[in-house]
Amino acid sequence: MRTILGKMHLKWCHYCNLPVLDKICNICGNEPVEVKLTPPGGARPAFEKEIEFIENLIKEQFGTKEDILKGRIVLMNKLPGNEDMQEIIIDGQVIAVLKYDNGWKIMPRLEGARRIVNAGGYKKIVVIKEDVIPYLLGRSSSVLRPGVTYVSEGIKKEDEVIILKKMNGKDEDVVAVGRAKMDYEEILNAEKGVVVKVRHAEEPRKANELKTSEKNLRELFKDMVKANEDVIRRFEENSVGFMRNTAKRINLPITVAYSGGKDSLTVLLLALKAFDKEEFDVLFTDTGLEFPETIKNVDIVQKTYGIKLIKEESNEFWEKLEEYGPPGRDYRWCSEICKLKPLKRLIDKHYPNGTLTFVGLRKYESFSRAKKPRVQKNPHIPKQINAMPIHNWSAMHVWLYILKNNAPYNKMYEKGFDRVGCYVCPAMELGEIDKVKREYPELWEKWEKFLRKWAEKHGYGEKWIKELWRWKNPNKRKNK
Numbered sequence: 001m002r003t004i005l006g007k008m009h010l011k012w013c014h015y016c017n018l019p020v021l022d023k024i025c026n027i028c029g030n031e032p033v034e035v036k037l038t039p040p041g042g043a044r045p046a047f048e049k050e051i052e053f054i055e056n057l058i059k060e061q062f063g064t065k066e067d068i069l070k071g072r073i074v075l076m077n078k079l080p081g082n083e084d085m086q087e088i089i090i091d092g093q094v095i096a097v098l099k100y101d102n103g104w105k106i107m108p109r110l111e112g113a114r115r116i117v118n119a120g121g122y123k124k125i126v127v128i129k130e131d132v133i134p135y136l137l138g139r140s141s142s143v144l145r146p147g148v149t150y151v152s153e154g155i156k157k158e159d160e161v162i163i164l165k166k167m168n169g170k171d172e173d174v175v176a177v178g179r180a181k182m183d184y185e186e187i188l189n190a191e192k193g194v195v196v197k198v199r200h201a202e203e204p205r206k207a208n209e210l211k212t213s214e215k216n217l218r219e220l221f222k223d224m225v226k227a228n229e230d231v232i233r234r235f236e237e238n239s240v241g242f243m244r245n246t247a248k249r250i251n252l253p254i255t256v257a258y259s260g261g262k263d264s265l266t267v268l269l270l271a272l273k274a275f276d277k278e279e280f281d282v283l284f285t286d287t288g289l290e291f292p293e294t295i296k297n298v299d300i301v302q303k304t305y306g307i308k309l310i311k312e313e314s315n316e317f318w319e320k321l322e323e324y325g326p327p328g329r330d331y332r333w334c335s336e337i338c339k340l341k342p343l344k345r346l347i348d349k350h351y352p353n354g355t356l357t358f359v360g361l362r363k364y365e366s367f368s369r370a371k372k373p374r375v376q377k378n379p380h381i382p383k384q385i386n387a388m389p390i391h392n393w394s395a396m397h398v399w400l401y402i403l404k405n406n407a408p409y410n411k412m413y414e415k416g417f418d419r420v421g422c423y424v425c426p427a428m429e430l431g432e433i434d435k436v437k438r439e440y441p442e443l444w445e446k447w448e449k450f451l452r453k454w455a456e457k458h459g460y461g462e463k464w465i466k467e468l469w470r471w472k473n474p475n476k477r478k479n480k
């Protein structure tokens, strides 16, 4: 059976102020409203630490005095094809984009700008004459110098700014958001020219706020699970049924591939529903580049569920690295060495006649995956038949299921990582690299040391060390 990558439908109950994946909110019985996300829409919940990080960023950038995200579920939706851009969703709306561009930045949408102004934001503000407003409402407009009556101090060219019709500290004053095209001093001295390139503009109106809660995030998570009870149960039943049927149809020893990530944890939880734990083994291949939390998580999961864990390790990366050079998006020797080789070894040793492996692949993760059948031979390891019980789950389904089961997920997710692969990977975006540097400085140092050595040997510069190492042929990176 073939599947096509559809749009992920995320909805929001405006009565309970919670995300809902089904047609009905299971708490209040009301119909949720569609959230307008950028497709494919792999939204996921943000945890305490990430919320605090964003809150601080907003305060730093715009000088807000009150919290904007408190008492609400916050979701993050990664935008495809960028270094690192994530939509921030509260109250069923995208209020801003969190962007990595030589540092983390908030790009507010109009709804975010209204809340920033309400929360006392006074930095990065441009006030315009009221008669200019109609000219901003069209497409690709600009604020010109003669239309400006006030600019807040310290604005730098390329800063994200909020455009107001009055400096009242009221949401109804927000007209537009955009990017500054001059520095503060330049604006003061200029008589003409573009001050701001407008990104979004709208007739001024009140912020569309839903009710906040006194509850903490964990209690809100419980409500979120409750609001989605039916859909979670349905997805579980469907996947468990698929697993049992597949196991009956393919008469091979059953295994579950575990990586320490949320998707494989979900598959493991489903396997524990579908089978007795004595009926399957859990496979973990350590690439040798795992984060410490991943190793810890594998251990905790094993102890929590009393599963039979079969491990295999690769330790060839650093040795091969000297020979091959850094792996690239166009030169992925690492997956062969660090993933396939140990997995093949493991299967040859423990399942000489083959195995049926349940894996946590989801079609929403990539367009190329969407077209693959739900059960297929591993193209690299013919003895392994892979089956995908959660191929039609979104990241939200996965998180709801994990939270519902109170399952021990990898703590890296709480630090704002949305992927827990190797700590060196050419697929990493600059924002992700920044997170690794921040949270695991000693791991990154080891890698950077290698990059510096390699760059010196080949005459590469700082840009290569910072970003271009991720391609063997950086000139081709535009059409990755």
Ligand SMILES: [Zn+2]
Pocket (backbone or CB within 6 Å): 013, 014, 015, 016, 017, 025, 026, 027, 028, 029, 030, 227
């Ligand atoms: Zn509701």
